[in-house]
Amino acid sequence: MNTATKYSVSDAATLYKKSRATLYKDIKNGVLSRDHDGFIDFSELLRVYGEPFGSKQVKRIDTSSIQNQNTPEYIDKTVVELKNxxxxxxxxxxxxxxxxxKANARIDTLLTLIEMKSPQANMTTFTNQEQPQPNAAQVQPEPSTDDTKHDGLTTVEPKRISIPEHVESGPKKRGLLGRLTKAFFED
Known part of the structure; x- marks a missing residue:
């Protein structure tokens, strides 16, 4: 299959007047690459070997797209584009x-809301005290018996439950090997 931009190894060898072995060697060495379909792109052949032999080198310059940059039409068009x-x-x-x-206004609103919160709302307590209800009145902590002043930032020690130091446990459980050993030696 010979397309306008892709060539088989045989067609490329004929076009460039090289042996197929030379092309295969260049492909193996990584000098020349093939597409996934096995064909060689013409741009790849141009990169490696240059212009093919026997083709006439005709240089044509398309002047229709080139416009004189000193004309008043070009300058006016450029000025209009720049204004746009x-x-x-x-x-x-x-x-x-x-x-x-809008973002700054939102930040100001959020900062105002943060400043309005009481310091107690940010504290995390690990006691079994009741959490204040949103609409309920704030309950003041009980005054302590010592002479220290409660500043609202310290936490009150939770009640401690005493645990006996030694708790009697039942007989020690035996594993499978222990039960088999006991059964074997008791018989």
Whole structure:
């Protein structure tokens, strides 16, 4: 299959007047690469071997797309494009400033809400005390018996439950080997 941009090894060897063994050696050594379908792309052949033999080198320059940059039409067109780009960038800047103002207002609101919270709301207690209800009045801690002043930041020690030091346990459980040993020696 010979396409306009891909060649088989045989076709490429004929086009460049090289032996197929040379092409296969270059492929094996990594100089030349093939596509997944086994064909060699023409751009790859150009990269490795240059222009093929026997093809006429005709250089044509397409001047239709090149425009004289000194004409008034070109300058006017460029000025209009630049003005459009400036307008577009101004709109983007206005949108960005609006987003920034909204974000700053949200940050200010959140900071105000954080400052309004009482210090007790941020504390985590590990006692069995009741948690305050949202609409219930705040319960003041009981005054301590010693002369220290309660500043609201310290926690009150929870009640401690005494555990006896030695608890009698039942007979020690035996594993399978222990039960078999006991049964074997008792018989």
């Amino acid at each position: 780009q400036i307008d577009f960038l101004k709109k983007q800047l206005e949108k960005a400033e609006d987003r920034e103002a």
